Amino acid sequence: MYILDTIAAIATPLGAGGIGIVRVSGPDSESIGKLIFSGSKKIIGGGFESHRLFYGRFFHPSDGFLIDEGMLVLMRAPRSYTREDVLELHCHGGYLIVSKLLDACVAAGARLAEPGEFTRRAFLNGRIDLAQAESISDIISSSTDRSLALAQSQREGHLSRSLAELRSPLIDALALVEAYIDFPEDEVDPLVIGAVLDRIAAVRSSLQKLLDTFTTAKVLREGVSVLLLGRPNAGKSSLLNALTGTERAIVSHLPGTTRDLIEETVSLYGLPVKIIDAAGIRSHHFDSVEQEGVRRALDKVGSADLILLLIDGSKPVLNEDLELASNLGKTPYLLVLTKSDLPHMVDTAKFENAIGICPVSAKQAVGINDLTMFIYDYFVSSSVVSSDGVALVSTVRHRDILLRAFSSLERFSYNQLINSPPELLSLDLREALSALGEITGETTADELLDLIFSSFCIGK
Amino acid sequence: MHCYETKYDVIVVGAGHAGCEAALAPARMGCLTLLLNMSLDGMAVMSCNPSIGGLAKGHLVREIDALGGEMAKNIDATGIQFRVLNTRKGPAVRAGRAQADKQLYRLRMKYVLEHQDNLHVKQGEVTALYMQGDELMGVDTRSGIRFIGRTVILTTGTFMRGLIHIGLINYPGGRAGDLPSAGLSDDLRGLGFDVGRLKTGTPARLDGRTIDFSRLEAQYSDDNPVPFSFSTKRITMPQIPCYIAYTNSKTHEIIRSGLDRSPLYSGVIEGIGPRYCPSIEDKIVRFPEKERHQTFIEPEGLETVEYYPSGMSSSLPIDIQIAFYRSMEGLEKVEMMRPAYGIEYDYVNPIQLHATLETKLIKNLFHAGQINGTSGYEEAAGQGLLAGINAALRVKGKEPVRFARHESYIGVMVDDLVTLGVKEPYRMFTSRAEHRLLLREDNADIRLRDLGYRLGLVDEDTYSDFCNKKDEINKELERIKVTRIGLTPVEKEWCSHHDCKDIQKGTTLDQILRRPEIGYDQLQEIDQISKELTKEVREQVEIQIKYQGYISRQMEQIERMRKQEEVRIPEEFDYNNIPGLTLEVQEKLKRYKPDTLGQAARIEGITPAAVAIVAVMLKSRGEQKVES
Numbered sequence A: 001m002y003i004l005d006t007i008a009a010i011a012t013p014l015g016a017g018g019i020g021i022v023r024v025s026g027p028d029s030e031s032i033g034k035l036i037f038s039g040s041k042k043i044i045g046g047g048f049e050s051h052r053l054f055y056g057r058f059f060h061p062s063d064g065f066l067i068d069e070g071m072l073v074l075m076r077a078p079r080s081y082t083r084e085d086v087l088e089l090h091c092h093g094g095y096l097i098v099s100k101l102l103d104a105c106v107a108a109g110a111r112l113a114e115p116g117e118f119t120r121r122a123f124l125n126g127r128i129d130l131a132q133a134e135s136i137s138d139i140i141s142s143s144t145d146r147s148l149a150l151a152q153s154q155r156e157g158h159l160s161r162s163l164a165e166l167r168s169p170l171i172d173a174l175a176l177v178e179a180y181i182d183f184p185e186d187e188v189d190p191l192v193i194g195a196v197l198d199r200i201a202a203v204r205s206s207l208q209k210l211l212d213t214f215t216t217a218k219v220l221r222e223g224v225s226v227l228l229l230g231r232p233n234a235g236k237s238s239l240l241n242a243l244t245g246t247e248r249a250i251v252s253h254l255p256g257t258t259r260d261l262i263e264e265t266v267s268l269y270g271l272p273v274k275i276i277d278a279a280g281i282r283s284h285h286f287d288s289v290e291q292e293g294v295r296r297a298l299d300k301v302g303s304a305d306l307i308l309l310l311i312d313g314s315k316p317v318l319n320e321d322l323e324l325a326s327n328l329g330k331t332p333y334l335l336v337l338t339k340s341d342l343p344h345m346v347d348t349a350k351f352e353n354a355i356g357i358c359p360v361s362a363k364q365a366v367g368i369n370d371l372t373m374f375i376y377d378y379f380v381s382s383s384v385v386s387s388d389g390v391a392l393v394s395t396v397r398h399r400d401i402l403l404r405a406f407s408s409l410e411r412f413s414y415n416q417l418i419n420s421p422p423e424l425l426s427l428d429l430r431e432a433l434s435a436l437g438e439i440t441g442e443t444t445a446d447e448l449l450d451l452i453f454s455s456f457c458i459g460k
Numbered sequence B: 001m002h003c004y005e006t007k008y009d010v011i012v013v014g015a016g017h018a019g020c021e022a023a024l025a026p027a028r029m030g031c032l033t034l035l036l037n038m039s040l041d042g043m044a045v046m047s048c049n050p051s052i053g054g055l056a057k058g059h060l061v062r063e064i065d066a067l068g069g070e071m072a073k074n075i076d077a078t079g080i081q082f083r084v085l086n087t088r089k090g091p092a093v094r095a096g097r098a099q100a101d102k103q104l105y106r107l108r109m110k111y112v113l114e115h116q117d118n119l120h121v122k123q124g125e126v127t128a129l130y131m132q133g134d135e136l137m138g139v140d141t142r143s144g145i146r147f148i149g150r151t152v153i154l155t156t157g158t159f160m161r162g163l164i165h166i167g168l169i170n171y172p173g174g175r176a177g178d179l180p181s182a183g184l185s186d187d188l189r190g191l192g193f194d195v196g197r198l199k200t201g202t203p204a205r206l207d208g209r210t211i212d213f214s215r216l217e218a219q220y221s222d223d224n225p226v227p228f229s230f231s232t233k234r235i236t237m238p239q240i241p242c243y244i245a246y247t248n249s250k251t252h253e254i255i256r257s258g259l260d261r262s263p264l265y266s267g268v269i270e271g272i273g274p275r276y277c278p279s280i281e282d283k284i285v286r287f288p289e290k291e292r293h294q295t296f297i298e299p300e301g302l303e304t305v306e307y308y309p310s311g312m313s314s315s316l317p318i319d320i321q322i323a324f325y326r327s328m329e330g331l332e333k334v335e336m337m338r339p340a341y342g343i344e345y346d347y348v349n350p351i352q353l354h355a356t357l358e359t360k361l362i363k364n365l366f367h368a369g370q371i372n373g374t375s376g377y378e379e380a381a382g383q384g385l386l387a388g389i390n391a392a393l394r395v396k397g398k399e400p401v402r403f404a405r406h407e408s409y410i411g412v413m414v415d416d417l418v419t420l421g422v423k424e425p426y427r428m429f430t431s432r433a434e435h436r437l438l439l440r441e442d443n444a445d446i447r448l449r450d451l452g453y454r455l456g457l458v459d460e461d462t463y464s465d466f467c468n469k470k471d472e473i474n475k476e477l478e479r480i481k482v483t484r485i486g487l488t489p490v491e492k493e494w495c496s497h498h499d500c501k502d503i504q505k506g507t508t509l510d511q512i513l514r515r516p517e518i519g520y521d522q523l524q525e526i527d528q529i530s531k532e533l534t535k536e537v538r539e540q541v542e543i544q545i546k547y548q549g550y551i552s553r554q555m556e557q558i559e560r561m562r563k564q565e566e567v568r569i570p571e572e573f574d575y576n577n578i579p580g581l582t583l584e585v586q587e588k589l590k591r592y593k594p595d596t597l598g599q600a601a602r603i604e605g606i607t608p609a610a611v612a613i614v615a616v617m618l619k620s621r622g623e624q625k626v627e628s
């Protein structure tokens, strides 16, 4: 029997599903469960009873952050899918909650599973019968791996291109180190390694920057904020009600932070969205007071992540609306045309900077779903690319990979500093490359040799 | 055809570096073995450079020795300059290299072969395999004798359809001065083997009496030559120097002027040459900015005046050769004794082999050495040994051995060959081994001695020496783990002397040894017992301690891959109609026919998901057998 480490992955298709499952397999499954779960039921003999559902809450082990409430079930080896101890964590199905939960498992000691690894383990542990049925569907219709891959392929494409650029200095450095090792009599100058050090330092800081963009953590902890803007009669309050009343949304009322603004936090498929409505201005008088309200709302503009600009779709565009739109600066806005049940009168071409247009009718609950999907997609699916086209790191898996690459390079620099022998430098570089390779594709031995022989005049 | 009366267990075709090991191993394992070579004067000939070892190659030689092969002992007995390379780098990438007296090397090996029990050495050129239907029965020779054998190992080197090039002149030859082997590769092609063409080259041999050595820099042997074999106590051969010379702009000009008559640049040579062993014309074309190229002028032996200018191989015409060698400082008056030449030869695609080196097409047929697309004596010998062992195990009805990538360079090499195939002559580099820190010269015995002993290739005395050494190492590792420093005034003084004042009372010796600035040389100043340890034990312990973190990281990786690595895919496994596998992946797998899931995963373009699917299909089709 071989001792394997413990792996974790999201086991349900990503997106707006009802529940999400994170699956953990390996010897540490139970201890991971204990670290991140606190349940209402008594745990028997300090452990979870096998094959039994426990209800409770999931916390992140690093900061104690409450992730969600949900269920836990432990299936002890060998009565499990992989024939190892398997832990399943069921939570609300939103992408962010599920990935946060996965992140918690990793923080508690699991390693992110490679694609197909659960199935592989099931097979390697000699699980025949069920493996056929389940795992093939697992891989092919592929709740786990493939949908993950599909959902991520876009993200990955972009990230991969950025990483490919980081990879080349690493390969150059490795080729140098390897040439220096393997051709001691071929006049490979160890000093040239110094020349790549700067480039490696640059790679490190690029990785750091990428890691800083890891949105999930920030988004999950703080949520995103959406500001409703529009003239009083544009239909903000009905929209707010419609949004907070959405079936899928879980509402929690927070007291307004300022006297004039109302904040509601809704969870869109697991994404906490703080909706700020300049509702306070409604209780005031018209004209000058309205100007004041708009001013206060505009103060908020800079700190909002997205603005919903509401315009009464049944009326022609007013100059104030256009003025408002032009005052939004860099904050992206979505044009929401309310009262879409009435005849459409707006010339939308005038709002050329809008990131999208969503006709809704709060009254008849038309378009609300599209609007929530739009908001969700905007923050989650498309958060790959920031406005200036820089790749962002948005999944736990990617962050994990980049972290590994980063720490290998840190070790490289340290080893370089203390004059460690080149074979250790090589190992650090190889580990960094192989981590990046999980996104960009492997560096083959041949590729490396190609580089060695084309860069150095070597051999006899 | 006259059918020879003796029936052999193992027939080895070719007595090059692969063939010699391939014949000795089964004979030593008790199998009646026949070794056939085109000429009995040409056994264990060093066709090219007069040296053994170097980076990664030295590692191979040590592994061969640990397993009970002959190469290490042969070079120890006939080497005339021993050096350890990379002494300033870490132990994993240190390697021995020795210049050989070429004739003595060949003669000593011939002696060993001739005096080996169970081994018949005969002259004869094999022209075809003798088959009955699908079954391999033996070999046919040009002189009309048919030999019957249960297994056959082909180690034909550069000889099959060898074609020698000097400028635009070319003629058939297996090596300068030797006939080529004709017919055999056509026979193999007829049997379904994928026969291709490769190319390599060798420099001229120069007359030492016409070289002005006083103007060249000499390079001497190490003061205490380190032998290759774990059993050799001391190197007794006289040690002589090599010399370093350089090309210059004049040389380069001459070479450029001859390129139009180079068979390579004019397209006469079709075979693919090695990138790492470029001819001098290659170097000059590819690196025009380089002002000079270095060459080591190496003696070919103690009694001969022939010298080998390494790195100066060429297939340029004779007039250009003479002129460019003479353009170098110290070589102005040099006489060329043998011209440089290039050679093209037939090889068989190694993806048609199992990791045991048995062919996938014909049972009981093994290929080893340059025929598999490798180049180099050590690479050849390593494969020869493995093929010899597995032929013997087949004869004895035992399970074959396979070497894992994390166990030996032989394992890395064979896996690379049979999993990926070759596109150019394959040479071993340490960079090919992903577990390089584990695969060191110094621990080759710890990795492989047990196996060699179990196979019957390592004798009792050698083995018990080895066991003692291993015990000593383990004892010492244990001791330093529990011995703590008391920080007496003397020890305190020692700490500050060695710049490690931060050492606390109660620190164990292994923790102290882990520090980069401390080794046994320092430790023994305060630790009496370490003075009494042998050099080997100190070396092993120190390396293990210093590399520890890295080694355990590598071990974890290996452990993780292990299960997949060992799952076997049956030969007849059908990749058609596997749902989820793309057509491209199916085609690849059908072509490469990996033996294990681990191999499948290493084939370019095979994704982890594809491997998982194959794994599942293996199970569900009930076709999978895990071999223990």
Ligand SMILES: Cc1cc2nc3c(=O)[nH]c(=O)nc-3n(C[C@H](O)[C@H](O)[C@H](O)COP(=O)(O)OP(=O)(O)OC[C@H]3O[C@@H](n4cnc5c(N)ncnc54)[C@H](O)[C@@H]3O)c2cc1C
Pocket (backbone or CB within 6 Å): A460, B013, B014, B015, B016, B017, B018, B019, B036, B037, B038, B039, B042, B043, B044, B045, B046, B047, B048, B049, B124, B125, B126, B127, B155, B156, B157, B158, B159, B160, B174, B175, B176, B181, B182, B184, B200, B201, B202, B277, B341, B342, B343, B368, B369, B370, B371, B374, B375, B376, B377, B380, B381
């Ligand atoms: C010109 C030249 C340049 C080289 N350059 C390099 C280099 O730069 N670096 C490097 O590492 N290596 C080089 N080598 C390769 C090195 O010599 C070989 O890799 C190594 O010797 C291969 O060992 P082997 O046992 O496979 O074959 P070889 O040593 O070639 O031995 C093959 C043996 O098989 C015998 N034989 C062949 N066919 C038959 C047959 N049909 N019947 C009976 N006997 C047969 C031959 O007589 C020969 O003894 C070079 C070789 C040559 C010829």
